[in-house]
Amino acid sequence: xxxxxxxxxxxxxxxxxxxxxxxxxxxxxxxxxxxxxxxxxxxxxxxxxxxxxxxxxxxxxxxxxxxxxxxxxxxxxxxxxxxxxxxxxxxxxxxxxxxxxxxxxxxxxxxxxxxxxxxxxxxxxxxxxxxxxxxxxxxxxxxxxxxxxxxxxxxxxxxxxxxxxxxxxxxxxxxxxxxxxxxxxxxxxxxxxxxxxxxxxxxxxxxxxxxxxxxxxxxxxxxxxxxxxxxxxxxxxxxxxxxxxxxxxxxxxxxxxxxxxxxxxxxxxxxxxxxxxxxxxxxxxxxxxxxxxxxxxxxxxxxxxxxxxxxxxxxxxxxxxxxxxxxxxxxxxxxx
Amino acid sequence: xxxxxxxxxxxxxxxxxxxxxxxxxxxxxxxxxxxxxxxxxxxxxxxxxxxxxxxxxxxxxxxxxxxxxxxxxxxxxxxxxxxxxxxxxxxxxxxxxxxxxxxxxxxxxxxxxxxxxxxxxxxxxxxxxxxxxxxxxxxxxxxxxxxxxxxxxxxxxxxxxxxxxxxxxxxxxxxxxxxxxxxxxxxxxxxxxxxxxxxxxxxxxxxxxxxxxxxxxxxxxxxxxxxxxxxxxxxxxxxxxxxxxxxxxxxxxxxxxxxxxxxxxxxxxxxxxxxxxxxxxxxxxxxxxxxxxxxxxxxxxxxxxxxxxxxxxxxxxxxxxxxxxxxxxxxxxxxxx
Numbered sequence: 001x002x003x004x005x006x007x008x009x010x011x012x013x014x015x016x017x018x019x020x021x022x023x024x025x026x027x028x029x030x031x032x033x034x035x036x037x038x039x040x041x042x043x044x045x046x047x048x049x050x051x052x053x054x055x056x057x058x059x060x061x062x063x064x065x066x067x068x069x070x071x072x073x074x075x076x077x078x079x080x081x082x083x084x085x086x087x088x089x090x091x092x093x094x095x096x097x098x099x100x101x102x103x104x105x106x107x108x109x110x111x112x113x114x115x116x117x118x119x120x121x122x123x124x125x126x127x128x129x130x131x132x133x134x135x136x137x138x139x140x141x142x143x144x145x146x147x148x149x150x151x152x153x154x155x156x157x158x159x160x161x162x163x164x165x166x167x168x169x170x171x172x173x174x175x176x177x178x179x180x181x182x183x184x185x186x187x188x189x190x191x192x193x194x195x196x197x198x199x200x201x202x203x204x205x206x207x208x209x210x211x212x213x214x215x216x217x218x219x220x221x222x223x224x225x226x227x228x229x230x231x232x233x234x235x236x237x238x239x240x241x242x243x244x245x246x247x248x249x250x251x252x253x254x255x256x257x258x259x260x261x262x263x264x265x266x267x268x269x270x271x272x273x274x275x276x277x278x279x280x281x282x283x284x285x286x287x288x289x290x291x292x293x294x295x296x297x298x299x300x301x302x303x304x305x306x307x308x309x310x311x312x313x314x315x316x317x318x319x320x321x322x323x324x325x326x327x328x329x330x331x332x333x334x335x336x
Numbered sequence: 337x338x339x340x341x342x343x344x345x346x347x348x349x350x351x352x353x354x355x356x357x358x359x360x361x362x363x364x365x366x367x368x369x370x371x372x373x374x375x376x377x378x379x380x381x382x383x384x385x386x387x388x389x390x391x392x393x394x395x396x397x398x399x400x401x402x403x404x405x406x407x408x409x410x411x412x413x414x415x416x417x418x419x420x421x422x423x424x425x426x427x428x429x430x431x432x433x434x435x436x437x438x439x440x441x442x443x444x445x446x447x448x449x450x451x452x453x454x455x456x457x458x459x460x461x462x463x464x465x466x467x468x469x470x471x472x473x474x475x476x477x478x479x480x481x482x483x484x485x486x487x488x489x490x491x492x493x494x495x496x497x498x499x500x501x502x503x504x505x506x507x508x509x510x511x512x513x514x515x516x517x518x519x520x521x522x523x524x525x526x527x528x529x530x531x532x533x534x535x536x537x538x539x540x541x542x543x544x545x546x547x548x549x550x551x552x553x554x555x556x557x558x559x560x561x562x563x564x565x566x567x568x569x570x571x572x573x574x575x576x577x578x579x580x581x582x583x584x585x586x587x588x589x590x591x592x593x594x595x596x597x598x599x600x601x602x603x604x605x606x607x608x609x610x611x612x613x614x615x616x617x618x619x620x621x622x623x624x625x626x627x628x629x630x631x632x633x634x635x636x637x638x639x640x641x642x643x644x645x646x647x648x649x650x651x652x653x654x655x656x657x658x659x660x661x662x663x664x665x666x667x668x669x670x671x672x673x
Contacts, residue, residue, distance in 0.1 A: 268528060272557065
């Protein structure tokens with residue numbers, strides 16, 4: 001139980017996380033039409049670890065379950081099965097309620113849409129002061145005001161901005177306010193769900209640089225959710241690729257791009273339009289993500305996979321050595 | 337023959353669009369000029385509020401009051417179309433200029449089968465009978481890559497996925513075989529793997545049908561892979577226009593340089609991204625001189641007073657005083673930040 005053990009213990013550990021949504025028709029329809037109950041497995045057995053001070057990114061296309069994972073990690077959504085442990089404290093265990101209360105303030109979230117995540121009727125000063133008041137981090141109005149000013153300066157705004165309302169700011173500035181709010185409770189672990197998808201590229205660059213600077217200065221740990229592979233490559237130290245609720249590949253940041261192993265990762269990398277690709281021809285990508293309510297049996301990627309063989313249609317591959325693919329694990333494919 | 341080749345499909349000359357509001361007149365487009373040749377894809381790129389979509393809307397006469405075209409010309413194969421009466425421009429729309437919008441679900445009527453929507457459009461623009469129009473609709477769906485078109489044609493829009501819906505919208509735009517198609521963020525609502533398919537389709541259509549495209553997008557990656565020439569817009573003005581390879585690899589305008597540096601890439605090492613300070617000015621507060629001068633690290637005295645015109649630099653045209661050396665002795669050398 002010594003604090004020194006921190007270095008070996010992962011800061012965040014997610015084990016076999018599952019979430020099933022009931023998407024059945026209403027009861028009356030089921031009775032009259034005889035429609036069966038329908039379930040959507042949004043997240044299907046996802047496990048990963050995040051070390052202290054690193055950025056772990058989850059990438060995938062829409063419907064791959066990355067946002068659902070993020071919401072379960074911060075506790076906005078109860079998992080159907082599996083556990084989330086942050087700094088040794090279980091987020092699901094009823095007995096750890098007391099410790100969890102202590103942990104809460106150290107976990108914060110930044111959302112995609114800075115137009116929806118800030119209360120339009122509150123002044124920015126109050127928005128940022130709310131976590132400070134709620135967790136009783138600083139006592140006294142004057143001190144709270146000072147702390148808010150300090151936070152605003154930290155994210156590149158002016159302390160006087162605390163008197164303004166969110167609508168007086170641009171999208172990028174609002175995302176800075178959201179970051180200031182996340183830092184207000186001295187958070188150590190920040191879950192960022194598509195933090196720059198709603199922003200223009202030049203503003204996106206400002207926010208990504210700010211997030212990296214803050215990580216360096218404050219030793220933050222990020223769980224970074226994005227569909228944009230180039231952004232993820234820029235931000236993440238380790239990356240998990242999701243497809244239809246499953247993690248198909250986990251890899252150190254750089255090697256995912258230099259040496260993608262799972263066929264889906266390769267497809268994804270081939271599909272991304274990149275400024276470096278000007279004038280080059282590329283392989284055509286085939287197919288789309290199947291309906292998650294009735295996913296294909298076995299490996300869910302097999303209908304689109306160029307390496308498919310008999311076993312893929314029957315058996316769902318487990319993650320071995322960072323890749324969930326029968327073909328790769330059986331050694332049929334040598335990394336390109 | 338040669339005159340046919342020489343006339344660009346679409347030519348925009350000094351196009352200015354203004355919106356009259358209670359707080360004064362906002363200039364959304366300020367003397368925008370470019371040409372699109374036959375079978376060419378012109379990319380129009382810029383951040384939100386740069387005037388990309390307004391350019392597309394102005395070309396096909398979709399600017400509604402309080403907006404108005406305050407100056408300039410739009411020529412379609414050499415004929416002026418910006419001053420046509422509404423009923424004539426309506427005949428042009430779809431027939432000679434097609435349009436593809438960002439969100440494929442809102443471009444299709446959810447209450448009608450796609451067969452009805454396609455056949456209606458084909459029959460409005462041609463004198464085919466119902467059976468011929470249906471055969472043509474099936475051929476079009478096949479061309480845009482919808483599997484089993486003879487079966488899928490009677491589906492409703494909601495029965496298609498996002499990528500398939502966008503294919504249907506493209507088929508709809510092709511119904512009257514227009515010379516020119518304006519695609520406004522056609523892939524923004526789609527996932528990357530589907531986006532790549534739609535880009536490939538647009539390129540194929542260009543090559544095989546000789547259709548010209550104007551591709552409006554904020555995604556430089558899409559631009560780099562799809563278009564022949566690109567226009568970078570900033571605050572309602574064209575900052576730089578030229579062959580895509582040059583503009584992407586070696587942008588000249590300081591804004592274009594900042595924009596390219598700000599994009600995280602899949603190649604090279606992940607360094608700190610180039611950061612352009614500030615954000616695009618509001619239309620009500622465009623600074624005098626060059627609209628980019630408050631954010632430009634290389635701005636000098638002239639930039640604050642005089643608006644730069646597009647000047648030719650090699651194959652490109654750039655609106656920046658840095659490249660306008662001869663007129664004033666030391667311009668470009670003095671850097672005042």
